[in-house]
Amino acid sequence: MNQIKQSKGFTIAGCLGLLTLTWIPAASYSDSLIESGQSSGQQAVITGACNIQRGQINLGPIALCQNSGNNLLMQQASPQGPIQSETIAITSSYGFINKINNRLQKLKDCSEDSEQKEGTKGKRRKDCRGRPGASGGGGAVDGYSFIGPFGVSISGGGGFGDQNDAGGQTGFKVDTQHFTGIADYTFNDQLIGGFSFGYQNSQRNFSLNSGTLNSDAYRFSPFLNFSPTPESYITLLGGYSRLEYDSTRSLSPAINPDSTKNATFSNATAKYGEDQFFASLGTGYTYRWEAWSLRGYARGDYSHTYIEGFTENGANVFKSGSSSPIGNVALNVNSQNFDSVTSTLGMEVSHAFSTPTIAAVVIPSLRAEWVHEYENGSRTVNSSFIGAQALGPITTAGPIRDWANLGVGLQMQFPQNLVGFLNYETLFIQNGSNQIVSGGLRMNF
Numbered sequence: 001m002n003q004i005k006q007s008k009g010f011t012i013a014g015c016l017g018l019l020t021l022t023w024i025p026a027a028s029y030s031d032s033l034i035e036s037g038q039s040s041g042q043q044a045v046i047t048g049a050c051n052i053q054r055g056q057i058n059l060g061p062i063a064l065c066q067n068s069g070n071n072l073l074m075q076q077a078s079p080q081g082p083i084q085s086e087t088i089a090i091t092s093s094y095g096f097i098n099k100i101n102n103r104l105q106k107l108k109d110c111s112e113d114s115e116q117k118e119g120t121k122g123k124r125r126k127d128c129r130g131r132p133g134a135s136g137g138g139g140a141v142d143g144y145s146f147i148g149p150f151g152v153s154i155s156g157g158g159g160f161g162d163q164n165d166a167g168g169q170t171g172f173k174v175d176t177q178h179f180t181g182i183a184d185y186t187f188n189d190q191l192i193g194g195f196s197f198g199y200q201n202s203q204r205n206f207s208l209n210s211g212t213l214n215s216d217a218y219r220f221s222p223f224l225n226f227s228p229t230p231e232s233y234i235t236l237l238g239g240y241s242r243l244e245y246d247s248t249r250s251l252s253p254a255i256n257p258d259s260t261k262n263a264t265f266s267n268a269t270a271k272y273g274e275d276q277f278f279a280s281l282g283t284g285y286t287y288r289w290e291a292w293s294l295r296g297y298a299r300g301d302y303s304h305t306y307i308e309g310f311t312e313n314g315a316n317v318f319k320s321g322s323s324s325p326i327g328n329v330a331l332n333v334n335s336q337n338f339d340s341v342t343s344t345l346g347m348e349v350s351h352a353f354s355t356p357t358i359a360a361v362v363i364p365s366l367r368a369e370w371v372h373e374y375e376n377g378s379r380t381v382n383s384s385f386i387g388a389q390a391l392g393p394i395t396t397a398g399p400i401r402d403w404a405n406l407g408v409g410l411q412m413q414f415p416q417n418l419v420g421f422l423n424y425e426t427l428f429i430q431n432g433s434n435q436i437v438s439g440g441l442r443m444n445f
Helices: 025-034 040-050 060-065 070-077 079-102 123-129
Strands: 150-163 173-186 191-206 212-225 232-249 263-265 268-289 292-307 316-319 325-328 331-333 336-351 363-373 383-385 402-414 416-429 432-444
Touching: 040 060, 040 070, 040 383, 060 070, 060 292, 060 316, 079 150, 079 173, 079 191, 079 212, 079 232, 079 268, 079 292, 079 336, 150 416, 173 212, 173 432
Parallel strands: none
Antiparallel strands: 150 173, 150 432, 173 191, 191 212, 212 232, 232 268, 263 316, 268 292, 292 336, 316 325, 331 383, 336 363, 363 402, 402 416, 416 432
16 A cells, blocks of 8 residues: 655745735646655645635635645645544444344353253253352353343443554554443244444544544444254344544644745644444354354445535634634535445354352353455545635545454353353454453343
């Protein structure tokens, strides 16, 4: 992928003053300032800032045009927040779907019918049910026993990761916190239905001192889990997400050839929303031998996302030594639509241990997944300076098509049919990384 160009090119030598308007034929002039190797965002800002229009009132873009050779400033001026809202939309919805499916695929692990298969009645059944006389009758893998038809689980956690500058897009560091609640009801030996709710907060700090992008995601999803046989299952879920974004775009001071015309910029801020619909269909098979369990599974996920257009506030431009703005470089950013279709192939192995402690059963597990993206691709983001000309179209980087997840977990069965679980997951993806730690409790009644 192309890296973001930060080396300095040439600068306009006194061609335009911050307080004097000079009209220049737009297209040919801005084209002459674009350098080889600049990112799509850098080129778009130069195109917009330097396509000066006769009678233009907003002098802010002129300050940017005078610094067209400052590639760092041009990258900061591009709308990286709305460009990268896409990754939050897709990765956070995928994470939510993954959490729900990981819970659903274990719902039948310790029911009576799952233990009737020849060769699984001995140690597996004893460990799955817990110590003789344990309150509530024992436990289940990942905390799912069937003492009553109702089940409730809550979980929460957090993560951290980073993305390198790549593909012309600014890198970032990210911190997340999430909460998930699930309520389910067992209709019969084969069918379980329920409802899930998820919340995730993300804070992204862009590199190059470019600003921040924070988001709050709220997700709602009903689901069904059908077991054609004791060893197999089919899961189906669909739902709606609402995301609220809060972005800050920071620009470094502009250094012009004439030191008396240096400029500073205030931050640009914006709030905007997103609507998303998603669906998931998965299936899996579990092979059991004594206390061991080996599960293979496959899943397909789809999401459609609409990100609202918005207008920034702030981004005022000040002549050095003055407190009165001469213009601004705030942006109008158009709305965006995109689809994502992914497949997930995974395998999980676990082993149930009886213990003499308060945790009657302890079940460590190891899980590995491969994910492929089919649909989402590079797209064009259109924007314009407020009261001035449009930026050039910005072409986003193409998506990463393949990545992998590796996770370990520990489930603990406590008295009164209460189960605790801890999980750690790491993401293997080109130009980035992510680590997630979560824990929770489940009870049947």
